[in-house]
Amino acid sequence: MTAFSDIPQTPSSHDGVPTALQLKLRRRARTSAAIRYTLLIVVGFIMIYPLLWLVGASFKTNQEIFASPWFWPEEPTFQGYVDGWKTSTPYTFATFFINSMQIVIPKVIGTAISCTLVAYGFARFDFPGKKVLFAILIATLLLPDVVTRIPQYLLFRELGWLDTYLPLFAPAWLAGDAFFVFMIIQFLRAIPREMEEAARVDGANTFQTLIYIVVPILTPAIVSVCLFQFMWTMNDFLGPLIYISTVEKYPVSLALKLSIDATEAFNWNSILAMTVLALTPSLVVFFMAQKSFIEGISTGGVKG
Amino acid sequence: MAELQLKSVEKTYGNGFKAVHGIDLEVGEGEFMVLVGPSGCAKSTTLRMIAGLETITGGEVRIGDQVVNDLVPGKRGIAMVFQNYALYPHMKVTRNLSFGLRLRREPKDKIARSTAEVSGVLEIEDLLDRLPKQLSGGQAQRVALGRALIKQPEVFLFDEPLSNLDAKLRASMRVRITDLHKRLRDEGRPATVVYVTHDQVEAMTMGDRICVMKDGHIMQVADPVTLYERPANAFVAGFIGMPEMNLVPAVLTRGEEAQITIDAQTITLPGVKARLSEVEGPVTFGVRPQHLEVTRPDAKDALTGTITNLEFMGHEVNLHARVGDANVVCVVPTDKFDTTLGRGDLVGLKPRASHVHLFDTQTGENISLPKSQ
Numbered sequence: 001m002t003a004f005s006d007i008p009q010t011p012s013s014h015d016g017v018p019t020a021l022q023l024k025l026r027r028r029a030r031t032s033a034a035i036r037y038t039l040l041i042v043v044g045f046i047m048i049y050p051l052l053w054l055v056g057a058s059f060k061t062n063q064e065i066f067a068s069p070w071f072w073p074e075e076p077t078f079q080g081y082v083d084g085w086k087t088s089t090p091y092t093f094a095t096f097f098i099n100s101m102q103i104v105i106p107k108v109i110g111t112a113i114s115c116t117l118v119a120y121g122f123a124r125f126d127f128p129g130k131k132v133l134f135a136i137l138i139a140t141l142l143l144p145d146v147v148t149r150i151p152q153y154l155l156f157r158e159l160g161w162l163d164t165y166l167p168l169f170a171p172a173w174l175a176g177d178a179f180f181v182f183m184i185i186q187f188l189r190a191i192p193r194e195m196e197e198a199a200r201v202d203g204a205n206t207f208q209t210l211i212y213i214v215v216p217i218l219t220p221a222i223v224s225v226c227l228f229q230f231m232w233t234m235n236d237f238l239g240p241l242i243y244i245s246t247v248e249k250y251p252v253s254l255a256l257k258l259s260i261d262a263t264e265a266f267n268w269n270s271i272l273a274m275t276v277l278a279l280t281p282s283l284v285v286f287f288m289a290q291k292s293f294i295e296g297i298s299t300g301g302v303k304g
Numbered sequence: 305m306a307e308l309q310l311k312s313v314e315k316t317y318g319n320g321f322k323a324v325h326g327i328d329l330e331v332g333e334g335e336f337m338v339l340v341g342p343s344g345c346a347k348s349t350t351l352r353m354i355a356g357l358e359t360i361t362g363g364e365v366r367i368g369d370q371v372v373n374d375l376v377p378g379k380r381g382i383a384m385v386f387q388n389y390a391l392y393p394h395m396k397v398t399r400n401l402s403f404g405l406r407l408r409r410e411p412k413d414k415i416a417r418s419t420a421e422v423s424g425v426l427e428i429e430d431l432l433d434r435l436p437k438q439l440s441g442g443q444a445q446r447v448a449l450g451r452a453l454i455k456q457p458e459v460f461l462f463d464e465p466l467s468n469l470d471a472k473l474r475a476s477m478r479v480r481i482t483d484l485h486k487r488l489r490d491e492g493r494p495a496t497v498v499y500v501t502h503d504q505v506e507a508m509t510m511g512d513r514i515c516v517m518k519d520g521h522i523m524q525v526a527d528p529v530t531l532y533e534r535p536a537n538a539f540v541a542g543f544i545g546m547p548e549m550n551l552v553p554a555v556l557t558r559g560e561e562a563q564i565t566i567d568a569q570t571i572t573l574p575g576v577k578a579r580l581s582e583v584e585g586p587v588t589f590g591v592r593p594q595h596l597e598v599t600r601p602d603a604k605d606a607l608t609g610t611i612t613n614l615e616f617m618g619h620e621v622n623l624h625a626r627v628g629d630a631n632v633v634c635v636v637p638t639d640k641f642d643t644t645l646g647r648g649d650l651v652g653l654k655p656r657a658s659h660v661h662l663f664d665t666q667t668g669e670n671i672s673l674p675k676s677q
Binding site for chain 1: 394
C-alpha cells in the first residue's frame with residue numbers, strides 16, 4: 001500500500017523509531033486509502049464489465065457465450081472474427097469499413113472547415129442580421145432530429161442523392177451541425193482578440209489571420225469537434241438506414257445489423273467480434289487525439 | 305519615418321455613442337507623443353483608429369503624405385505593441401518576430417539578419433527558441449517590442465505596453481524604450497511614436513510632447529514642462545503632478561494687486577494681476593503642493609488651516625490641512641519639516657505667487673496664463 005502517494009509520510013522521531021501517534025496516524029491513513037481504492041476499483045469494474053465481456057465473448061464459442069456470465073473465454077477461438085469478417089453477404093467487412101470511412105472522412109473534414117469558418121464569422125465580425133442569424137443557428141440546436149428527417153429525405157430525393165453518401169456528409173460541409181459551431185464560438189470568445197489584431201497590424205488579411213493565428217489557437221477545440229463527429233458518425237445508424245439501400249454501400253453500423261437479420265440462428269460470437277472491430281477506430285482516434293484534446297495551447301501568449 | 309496627422313477625427317459607435325469628438329493632433333517626424341488621460345477618455349480608441357483596428361467615422365488620419373482612413377492596418381506602415389503582449393502562442397519567439405516579414409515574403413537571409421539584429425538590440429537572443437508561455441512578463445514585452453521594431457515602420461503605436469508589468473520592471477522598460485527611441489534618432493532613422501498610457505509618470509518621463517485627453521476631447525498638447533507649469537485648464541492641472549494640484553473655490557478681487565478670498569481669509573498674490581484676464585468674482589484657485597510654504601499661522605499672505613494628516617514619504621512629508629471646507633496638500637522636504645507639528649495644529653500655508661493658477665469656474669480654463677500664451 002505504500003505505493004499510494006497520497007498517504008502522508010509522517011516523519012519518524014529523531015532516533016528513527018516511529019512514535020505511537022505516528023503509527024496510529026499511518027495506520028488510519030492506510031485503512032482509509034484501502035477502503036477508498038477498493039470502492040473505486042469495484043465500481044470501475046462494474047462500469048467497464050460489459051465492455052470487457054464484449055471483448056471476451058468475441059473470443060468464445062457460440063455455446064459458451066450464454067453458458068457463463070464471466071468474460072474470460074475458456075476455449076479462446078478466432079472463429080467469430082473469421083466468420084464475422086466474411087459476413088453472409090458477398091462482401092467482407094473490409095468493404096463496410098471502407099464505406100464507413102467514405103462517409104466519416106469527408107464529414108469530419110467538412111465539419112472542421114465549415115464550422116471553423118462560420119464560428120469565426122459569428123465570433124469576430126459584425127454584419128447586418130448577425131443577431132437574427134445566430135438566433136436561427138441556435139434554434140436549430142433545439143430542433144429534434146426527427147422533425148427534419150422527412151423534409152430532408154424529400155429534398156435529397158429531389159436532388160437524386162438517394163443511395164449515395166452525399167446526404168450523409170454534404171450537410172456537414174455547410175456547417176450543418178450547429179452544436180459544433182456553437183462549441184467553437186464559445187472557445188473563440190474566450191480568446192483575446194489582440195493576437196488577431198497583432199496579425200492584422202503585421203500585414204495579414206482576414207484569411208491569413210484565420211489560417212496562421214486563429215486555427216492554431218483553436219486546435220484543441222477543432223480536435224474535439226473532429227473527435228465527436230468521428231465517433232457520432234461511426235455510430236450513426238439511422239442516417240445510413242434511411243439513405244443507403246444497396247448492401248454494397250452499407251457502412252459498418254448497418255452491416256452489423258445485417259448479420260443479425262440475415263441468418264436465422266444468430267452467430268453471436270461473430271456479431272460480437274465485428275462489434276469489437278467497429279469500436280476500434282473510435283477508440284484509436286480518441287486516444288490519438290487525447291493529448292491535443294487536453295493541451296490548452298491558448299494560454300501563454302496573452303497574460304490573463 | 306513619417307509624421308502623423310489627425311484632422312478632426314471622430315468616432316461614433318453604431319449605437320450612437322460618440323467616443324471621439326473631432327480631435328486634431330500633429331505628431332512630428334521622430335517625435336515621441338504620449339496620449340494620456342483617465343480611463344474612458346478615448347485615448348486607446350484614438351490609437352486604434354490610427355492603427356486601423358477601429359473605423360474612422362469622421363475626419364482623416366494621415367501618415368506621411370498619405371490619407372490612411374481606408375487602408376488596412378498592414379498597409380499603413382505602422383507597428384503596434386499591445387498591453388497584453390499579444391504574442392502568437394503557438395509560434396516560437398523567432399517566428400513571432402519574423403511573422404510580419406514572412407507575410408511580406410521578404411527573402412530568408414534578410415529575415416534572419418533582421419531577427420538577429422533586433423534580438424541583439426533587445427537582448428532576447430537566448431529566448432529565440434522559446435514559446436511565449438515560457439517567457440516572463442518582461443521578456444514577453446521585449447519580444448512584443450521586437451516584433452514592432454523588426455518591421456521598421458513609419459509610426460510605432462504603443463497601447464499601455466507597461467501596465468501589466470510590476471513597478472520595478474516598468475521603470476526599467478520605460479528607460480529601455482526611451483533609450484531605444486533616442487538611439488534610433490541618433491542613428492539617423494528617427495521613430496515616430498504614439499504612446500498611450502494612463503500613468504502620468506510614464507507620460508512625463510517618456511514624451512517629447514504629451515496630449516492630455518478627457519471624454520474624447522484633447523485638453524492640451526504640450527511638452528512636459530509646459531504642461532506642468534502652464535496647464536491650460538483645471539483638468540490638466542489636476543491630472544498632471546503628484547500629489548495632485550490643490551484646486552480650491554475662491555473669490556478673486558482686483559485691487560492694486562490680485563487678491564483671493566478663501567473661507568473669509570483674503571491673501572494677496574503679488575505679481576499675478578499682470579497675467580490675469582479681466583475677470584473678477586468666483587474662480588478656482590490652484591496651487592501645487594510643492595508650491596506651498598509652511599509658515600506660522602496668521603502669517604501675511606498665508607492661508608491658515610488645521611493639519612488633518614501627515615504622510616511621511618521618506619525624502620518629503622505630505623501635509624494635509626483643512627482650510628475652510630477644502631482639503632489642501634502641501635509637500636515639505638523632510639529636512640525642512642518642523643517635527644513639532646502634529647494633527648490638529650494650526651498652520652500657515654503661503655502659496656508662491658509666481659506659481660499659482662486661477663481657473664474659470666465654468667469652463668475650467670486657466671485665466672492666469674501670461675497674455676502672450
